[in-house]
Amino acid sequence: KNLAPSGVTFVIIKNDILGKVDRAIPTMMNYQTHIDKDSMFNTPPVLPIFSALQTLRWLKDQGGVEAMEKINIEKAGWLYDEIERNKLFKATVEDKADRSLMNICFVMNEEYAELEKEFLDFASSKGMMGLKGHR
Numbered sequence: 001k002n003l004a005p006s007g008v009t010f011v012i013i014k015n016d017i018l019g020k021v022d023r024a025i026p027t028m029m030n031y032q033t034h035i036d037k038d039s040m041f042n043t044p045p046v047l048p049i050f051s052a053l054q055t056l057r058w059l060k061d062q063g064g065v066e067a068m069e070k071i072n073i074e075k076a077g078w079l080y081d082e083i084e085r086n087k088l089f090k091a092t093v094e095d096k097a098d099r100s101l102m103n104i105c106f107v108m109n110e111e112y113a114e115l116e117k118e119f120l121d122f123a124s125s126k127g128m129m130g131l132k133g134h135r
Contacts, residue, residue: 004052007045069101076101088112088119105133 003010011031018032027033027041034041062068080099083089083106092105099105108116123131 003055004048007048008052010052072101076104079104088115 013031018035019030021030059065059068062071076099080091080096083091083104088108089106090109091099092107093099108119120132
């Protein structure tokens, strides 16, 4: 998620499934077309590709996917622990096995709903955007 700005699609695909589509698909959506043209079938979005390269290099320098997973599990744990500890909040995904490491979903407990605007304003002042979500 968020490997680079929009315009880049990172695809990992097994060679043995290429070309095995049982219906007509647009040329642009056929991965074999891109492979045959060395990913140059269409004008490539240079800046997003360069950004993806820099992100992948950074991820490698951090220890790779395994290291990032460990870091993200730890950070998500801090947030979920605080949501569960703090009487102001309530996790919207109760079953811990179903919780996301990337999108930590929570709401204000009903008895503190009147504090939501104040909380969101405070969070915004600290650079935390989008906490209100899609409500």
